[in-house]
Amino acid sequence: MKNNAMLIHEKDNVIVVLEAIEKNQNIVYTNSRxxxxxxxxxxxxxxxxxxxxxxxxxxxxxxxxxxxxxxxTQDIAKGEWVHTHNLSSIANDLERKDDAV
Known part of the structure; x- marks a missing residue:
């Protein structure tokens, strides 16, 4: 089966999809082992x-x-999309601090 996602680092708790994925489509990636x-x-x-x-x-x-x-910013389930609706990025936090100065 061909991978359509990638684990970038063995410590990561997210993968990156390499193509648009539909809800009924499986995501396939290779783990660190x-x-x-x-x-x-x-x-x-x-x-x-x-x-x-x-x-x-x-x-x-x-x-x-x-x-x-x-x-x-909320509980994220296995297989859930991780983006701005459930993630506060370090870049956003730094930007907010700069705006406050």
């Missing part, structure tokens, strides 16, 4: 967007590239 994983998305996912590969609780750190990219 070289095992191909199939994941069912909870909704359609736009190309190059993030999907949770495990539950992420509200205020928990979201990891991409092995680094913190932000925090969950």
């Amino acid at each position: 070289g095992k191909q994983i199939m994941l069912s998305p909870l909704q359609s996912i736009p190309i190059y967007h993030k999907v949770s590969i495990c539950p992420i609780h509200k205020n928990e750190v979201v990891l991409k590239y092995g680094e913190r990219i932000g925090w969950a």
Whole structure:
């Protein structure tokens, strides 16, 4: 089966889809141990967007590239689209601090 998503770093709790994914389409990626994983998305996912590969609780750190990219603003289920509706990014937090000065 061909991968349509990518785990960038072994520490990441999100993957990036390499094509637009429909809700009824499986997401396939290779984990850090070289095992191909199939994941069912909870909704359609736009190309190059993030999907949770495990539950992420509200205020928990979201990891991409092995680094913190932000925090969950609500509980995020496995297979859920991760974007501005449920993620407060570090870049947004820094921008808000700059605006306050």
